[in-house]
Amino acid sequence: MSAETAEHDDHHDHGPAKGLLRWIITTNHKDIGTLYLVFALVMFFVGGLMALIIRTELFEPGMQFIEPQFFNSMTTMHALVMIFGAVMPGFVGFANWMIPMMIGAPDMALPRMNNMSFWMLVAGFVLLISTLFMEGGAPAAGWTMYPPLVLQTGNALPFAIFSIHLMGISSIMGSINIISTIFNMRAPAMTLMKMPLFVWTWLITAFLLIAIMPVFAGAVTMLLTDRFFDTSFFDAAGGGDPVLYQHIFWFFGHPEVYVLILPTFGIASTIIPVFARKPLFGYASMVYATAAIAFLSFIVWAHHMFLVGMPLAGELYFMYATMVIAVPTAVKIFNWTATMWKGAMTFETPMLFSIAFVVLFTIGGFTGLMMSLAPVDFQYHDTYFIVAHFHYTLVPAAIFMLMAGGYFWLPKWTGNMYDERLGKLHFWLSAISVNILFFPQHFLGLAGMPRRIPDYAVQFTDWNMISSIGAFIYGFSQLLFVYIVYKTIKGTDCEKATDEVWEDASKHGLEWTIASPAPYHTFLTPPEKIPTEHY
Amino acid sequence: MSTNDAYYIPHKAVWPIIGTAGLMITFIGFANYLNGNSMGPGIMLFGFLIFVVMLAGWFTLQAGESESGMYNHGVGISYRMGMMWFIFSEVMFFAVFFGTLWYTRNLSVDWLAGIGGGPGKSTALLWPDFESIWPTNGPGNLGGDFEEMGAFGLPFINTVLLLTSGVTCTWAHHGLLAKNRDQLIKGLIATVGLGFLFVVCQAFEYYEAYHDMGLTLGSGIYGSTFFMLTGFHGFHVCVGAIILSVVLFRSWKGHFTPENHFAFEGAAWYWHFVDVVWLGLFVFVYIL
Numbered sequence: 051m052s053a054e055t056a057e058h059d060d061h062h063d064h065g066p067a068k069g070l071l072r073w074i075i076t077t078n079h080k081d082i083g084t085l086y087l088v089f090a091l092v093m094f095f096v097g098g099l100m101a102l103i104i105r106t107e108l109f110e111p112g113m114q115f116i117e118p119q120f121f122n123s124m125t126t127m128h129a130l131v132m133i134f135g136a137v138m139p140g141f142v143g144f145a146n147w148m149i150p151m152m153i154g155a156p157d158m159a160l161p162r163m164n165n166m167s168f169w170m171l172v173a174g175f176v177l178l179i180s181t182l183f184m185e186g187g188a189p190a191a192g193w194t195m196y197p198p199l200v201l202q203t204g205n206a207l208p209f210a211i212f213s214i215h216l217m218g219i220s221s222i223m224g225s226i227n228i229i230s231t232i233f234n235m236r237a238p239a240m241t242l243m244k245m246p247l248f249v250w251t252w253l254i255t256a257f258l259l260i261a262i263m264p265v266f267a268g269a270v271t272m273l274l275t276d277r278f279f280d281t282s283f284f285d286a287a288g289g290g291d292p293v294l295y296q297h298i299f300w301f302f303g304h305p306e307v308y309v310l311i312l313p314t315f316g317i318a319s320t321i322i323p324v325f326a327r328k329p330l331f332g333y334a335s336m337v338y339a340t341a342a343i344a345f346l347s348f349i350v351w352a353h354h355m356f357l358v359g360m361p362l363a364g365e366l367y368f369m370y371a372t373m374v375i376a377v378p379t380a381v382k383i384f385n386w387t388a389t390m391w392k393g394a395m396t397f398e399t400p401m402l403f404s405i406a407f408v409v410l411f412t413i414g415g416f417t418g419l420m421m422s423l424a425p426v427d428f429q430y431h432d433t434y435f436i437v438a439h440f441h442y443t444l445v446p447a448a449i450f451m452l453m454a455g456g457y458f459w460l461p462k463w464t465g466n467m468y469d470e471r472l473g474k475l476h477f478w479l480s481a482i483s484v485n486i487l488f489f490p491q492h493f494l495g496l497a498g499m500p501r502r503i504p505d506y507a508v509q510f511t512d513w514n515m516i517s518s519i520g521a522f523i524y525g526f527s528q529l530l531f532v533y534i535v536y537k538t539i540k541g542t543d544c545e546k547a548t549d550e551v552w553e554d555a556s557k558h559g560l561e562w563t564i565a566s567p568a569p570y571h572t573f574l575t576p577p578e579k580i581p582t583e584h585y
Numbered sequence: 586m587s588t589n590d591a592y593y594i595p596h597k598a599v600w601p602i603i604g605t606a607g608l609m610i611t612f613i614g615f616a617n618y619l620n621g622n623s624m625g626p627g628i629m630l631f632g633f634l635i636f637v638v639m640l641a642g643w644f645t646l647q648a649g650e651s652e653s654g655m656y657n658h659g660v661g662i663s664y665r666m667g668m669m670w671f672i673f674s675e676v677m678f679f680a681v682f683f684g685t686l687w688y689t690r691n692l693s694v695d696w697l698a699g700i701g702g703g704p705g706k707s708t709a710l711l712w713p714d715f716e717s718i719w720p721t722n723g724p725g726n727l728g729g730d731f732e733e734m735g736a737f738g739l740p741f742i743n744t745v746l747l748l749t750s751g752v753t754c755t756w757a758h759h760g761l762l763a764k765n766r767d768q769l770i771k772g773l774i775a776t777v778g779l780g781f782l783f784v785v786c787q788a789f790e791y792y793e794a795y796h797d798m799g800l801t802l803g804s805g806i807y808g809s810t811f812f813m814l815t816g817f818h819g820f821h822v823c824v825g826a827i828i829l830s831v832v833l834f835r836s837w838k839g840h841f842t843p844e845n846h847f848a849f850e851g852a853a854w855y856w857h858f859v860d861v862v863w864l865g866l867f868v869f870v871y872i873l
Contacts, residue, residue, distance in 0.1 A: 067597055075597045075598055075599050075601075076597070076598075077595055077597065078596075156591075156592055156594055159663035159666075160664075161594055161595055162595055162598040162600070162601055162643075163601070165598050165601040165602070166601030166604060166605060169601060169605040170605050170608070172605075173605050173606075173608065173609035176609065177609070177612065177613065177616075208615065208616035208619045208620065209613075212612035212613075212615065212616055216609065216612065219608075222671075225670070226671060226674075229666065229670055230663045230666040230667055230670070234659060234662050234666060235659075235663075260670055260673055260674045260677070261673070261674075261677050262677070263674070264674045264675070264680075264681070265677055265678075265681050267678060268681030268682060269681065272681075272685070272813070275802070275809070275813065278619050279802050279803075280727075280728070280801070280802050280803030281803070281808070281809035281812075281813065282722075282727055282805050282806055282809055283685060283809050283810075285727075286708070286711070286712075286723065286724070287723050287724060287727060287805075288723035288728075288805035288806050288809070289689060289693075289694050289697065289721045289722060289723030289724070289727075289805045289806035289807070290689060290723070290805075290809065291689065291692075291696075293693070293704075294688050294693060298681060298684070360704075361701070361704070574591070
């Protein structure tokens with residue numbers, strides 16, 4: 051296969067443009083994937099810096115370094131940057147790189163739009179980051195932007211709202227592209243139920259995004275008109291209701307958190323079978339569980355609002371519906387474990403991250419289950435317990451699997467093996483420090499420390515100090531990742547990767563049947579046979 | 586380059602980055618305008634012009650490529666899927682405002698008036714004299730007294746206009762499929778004309794609302810939902826009519842064949858979508 055695709059490449063004078071322009075006008079899925087991944091990595095450090103500012107201020111009680119308003123801006127911007135700038139673009143980067151290679155397609159279905167969706171994202175972040183330097187400061191009402199508080203934002207408000215519009219356009223265009231690619235560009239032999247799970251999870255994620263980004267756009271548009279055009283959607287004096295915003299926001303927001311986690315599941319389902327040297331256990335149930343999670347995500351939103359004064363029937367319905375999500379999620383955890391069961395396992399860096407993901411995400415899942423209980427949530431709501439919960443589902447899950455995906459596919463992209471010793475060091479530093487960082491936050495929350503607050507009562511000092519120490523170790527050990535990636539791309543004194551990269555990987559996915567590094571164009575003619583070990 | 590059996594992969598696209606810059610500058614100008622910066626409208630206009638140039642350039646490029654036969658069946662399917670999912674995203678966008686109307690009308694206005702168990706009990710303390718009626722501008726009587734927009738004046742005429750335009754659009758499509766160029770062009774002219782006529786009628790309706798009826802965006806939740814829903818719809822009618830104008834121009838140039846006319850189909854789907862939204866508006870905003 052590899053010889054054939056390389057040969058095809060020669061017939062087409064479609065090499066990349068020269069210099070910087072290559073990256074601006076490219077329509078190549080691999081180039082755009084790289085752009086997304088680099089953007090995500092940069093934003094990961096921007097958002098990480100904000101997190102370290104937060105943890106520095108919280109190292110001790112009392113106000114040490116920053117103003118409370120700026121602290122609130124940091125919590126708000128940290129969330130927006132990490133969600134929309136780091137995790138989502140990171141997964142879109144993997145989608146761009148891997149989906150065409152996994153389904154045997156020559157490129158994404160709509161390559162020009164693919165370019166535009168990346169640059170729209172950059173434009174959105176130009177607007178968002180610029181708010182840090184504006185009169186009245188960056189948005190500080192939390193990433194959820196509840197009115198009426200958010201309407202007190204200074205000059206930043208319209209910029210933040212338009213940045214969300216731009217990111218929304220970007221996500222919708224990206225998702226349309228992914229769906230069209232998956233439905234229209236598969237190799238003939240690859241029927242839907244033979245697609246790799248990463249492709250399946252992205253198909254469902256893209257559907258979620260198209261359904262929810264317009265909802266978010268509508269919500270923030272109403273914020274804009276409430277502030278500047280006299281409307282009263284969220285103003286009781288005019289017959290509106292601020293709680294309405296919360297309903298709309300979380301109708302977006304809950305599927306949104308699954309946008310962050312479903313591709314995570316997809317990468318785990320791709321990596322674990324390769325290093326367990328077994329087919330994925332329960333392929334069909336994985337697909338159905340993913341679809342079930344996506345469906346449930348639309349009907350559970352008000353569990354974010356148990357304290358808002360809903361009717362009792364609402365509290366009960368949203369409580370039980372939320373608990374149901376644990377069932378398909380448990381199916382997934384079971385399947386990953388069963389895939390490893392009696393496998394001939396080896397523990398390269400991607401596998402280490404994946405195993406840590408299965409364990410630590412389970413902790414995040416269980417704390418989620420605890421908070422789905424409305425009467426219990428009355429106690430935990432808006433405390434550090436929820437902070438601990440969603441960071442367990444995002445950092446050692448989404449971020450860990452982004453890292454794992456990086457280690458897993460980097461040899462295919464660059465043709466060079468990363469430094470396994472450094473990779474393992476990065477893993478152990480991350481896995482230990484992330485628990486020092488977030489585990490104590492459970493205790494803080496249960497003891498009653500509220501979130502989004504720059505100062506706290508002295509009895510919370512010890513765990514906050516430990517958490518901050520963990521944050522600094524975690525944050526700085528990520529620099530190691532940058533170094534490893536840089537070294538692998540540069541390739542001097544790196545081991546060369548084989549086409550298969552990992553032992554017997556070509557049984558698991560089409561991407562391992564082509565050359566390493568992957569040529570600029572792959573699968574200009576669709577492959578006739580597809581691997582059979584992944585489903 | 587591409588043969589007809591290979592999926593066409595374009596290279597080195599310049600329009601996306603230009604369009605992105607245009608849209609970004611438009612938004613920066615708009616935000617500056619909202620913050621009271623006198624430079625705002627100028628920046629906004631500049632950005633918008635770039636955006637329009639991008640649309641013209643990009644669509645010219647696509648039309649040329651389509652005419653030279655570079656798009657095979659598979660490319661056509663991708664475009665159709667793209668359009669379908671785009672319309673789905675638009676459906677979700679309108680769903681937010683319909684949902685807002687439903688929620689305020691059926692739930693939160695009642696709660697404000699003290700009706701209903703949970704929230705009603707407490708909010709009633711805030712506004713003891715408020716009664717739940719629709720339309721309402723809320724307990725604060727925001728925007729002062731206003732009249733309700735009736736269904737059977739201009740709105741009814743607009744309903745007839747849009748429904749007729751849906752028929753003429755389909756008539757034009759039949760003309761296209763039957764290679765009846767005359768019918769195609771006449772049908773499209775009628776569709777575009779009816780579309781713009783709709784926009785004119787809506788402009789009159791808004792003028793009447795603001796000047797004679799005291800109904801503005803600031804007229805509490807009724808004014809907010811009324812103008813938000815009908816305004817976004819009217820904007821979509823404008824966009825749809827402009828798209829159809831381009832399709833008309835391309836039909837006049839003889840671009841479309843019964844086998845290859847995605848642009849026409851996409852525009853027609855969009856137009857029918859706008860039609861259906863209007864029917865929802867007519868029922869939920871005007872009649873009920």
